[in-house]
Amino acid sequence: MLGIGAYRPQRVVSNAEVCELLESTPDWIFERTGIHNRRWISGDETLRSISAGAGERALVNTGIDRSKIGALILCTSSWLKLTPHGAPTVAADLGLNGIAAFDLTSGCGGFGYGLGVAADLIRAGSAEYVLVIGAETMTVGLDPTDRGTAMIFGDGAGAVVVGPSEENGISPTVWGSDGENAEAIAQDVDFLEYMNKAQESQGTDPAVEPLGRMSLRMEGPRVFRWAAVTLPRALASALEVSGVSKEEIEVFVPHQANARINELMKKNLGLAEDIPMANDIENTGNTSAASIPLAIEEMLVTGKAKGGQTALLLGFGAGLSYAGQVVTLPPAPKEPSFDA
Ligand code: UT7
Helix, strand or coil: CCEEEEECCCEEEEHHHHCCCCCCCHHHHHHHHCCCEEEECCCCCCHHHHHHHHHHHHHHHHCCCHHHEEEEEEECCCCCCCCCCCHHHHHHHCCCCCCEEEEECCHHHHHHHHHHHHHHHHHHCCCCEEEEEEEEEHHHHCCCCCCCCCCCECEEEEEEEECCCCCCCECCCEEEECHHHHHHEEECCCHHHHHHHHHHCCCCCCCCCCCCCCCEEECHHHHHHHHHHHHHHHHHHHHHHHCCCHHHCCEEEECCCCHHHHHHHHHHHCCCCCCCECCCHHHHCECHHHHHHHHHHHHHHHCCCCCCCEEEEEEEEHHHEEEEEEEECCCCCCCCCCCC
């Protein structure tokens, strides 16, 4: 990873504000998730604009001539049109029109999947430099009264430029999925069901309930249990395939789903207690596929981690999918997304 950039939406939303519509308390939210604030898009901000915002900063921070970028991978579950997909438009917004550009949807594990694909494209010679963007506008499909999701999710985007280096800076990817438990994180209806309902309720019968929004639902405790069993094994494999020992890991950047899950994982894996662990969730919330690049950026900007250090990354979520790597961190961004 040669450079990193991020975009954090301007609007900061506190637990107290979430509790105006959600039956909960700010203390419960912080104790059970580790979240104080999250950011929500507002005004002109869209998935497209925040993706391009993060991508632009990653290009500037890398100092790369953008004509060298051969592919763009947009890791997201928030692009709202199936056709056209998002990456070609975002590439054009960044002055990269014409390059290979595709979306990659793998829930909160999406950035890990995208980073692995980018590294392998480069190793295979299909592209020399790849821009990987993890971006989400989770609040578009959020039910503000749902106790399982409303307090957790936020919006944001992070991006990295991946390219050749003398020493291997991205290990082989350790990844997997569990489709038998996929319903644990799911949209409540699919597009066809939604369109059929919309047709049925087309203003003919006043007794028909107005059509609600299409929302994301999560069986949190079920995901928590799956994570507690599957992820320590995945992390152990990530170390094995990368040939790096636990003692050599200097920074731990797990997906920012829940600070309690992350504390548990760090302990179960036997990582040293004093290793810095990402805790961007506290003021950014869970931004799904954007959370790992956002968390890396936060650690580099605040000095909790340094460019060149060896970090263990692990994304996980819908699918239920996960993907992780051992990486060398990029340099701290010259153009950060916030004032440290
Ligand atoms: O990013 C994708 C991957 N996602 C994850 O990894 C998410 C993993 N799971 C979680 O983060 C947690 O399961 C949640 C934060 C979603 C929920 O926390 P929990 O500690 O698992 O709560 P719970 O659902 O087991 O509920 C415990 C108690 C219950 O009350 P009783 O039965 O003990 O009286 C719930 O009714 O807390 C209550 N509760 C709430 N109270 C206030 C559940 N949700 C809420 C809420 N506010 N939002």
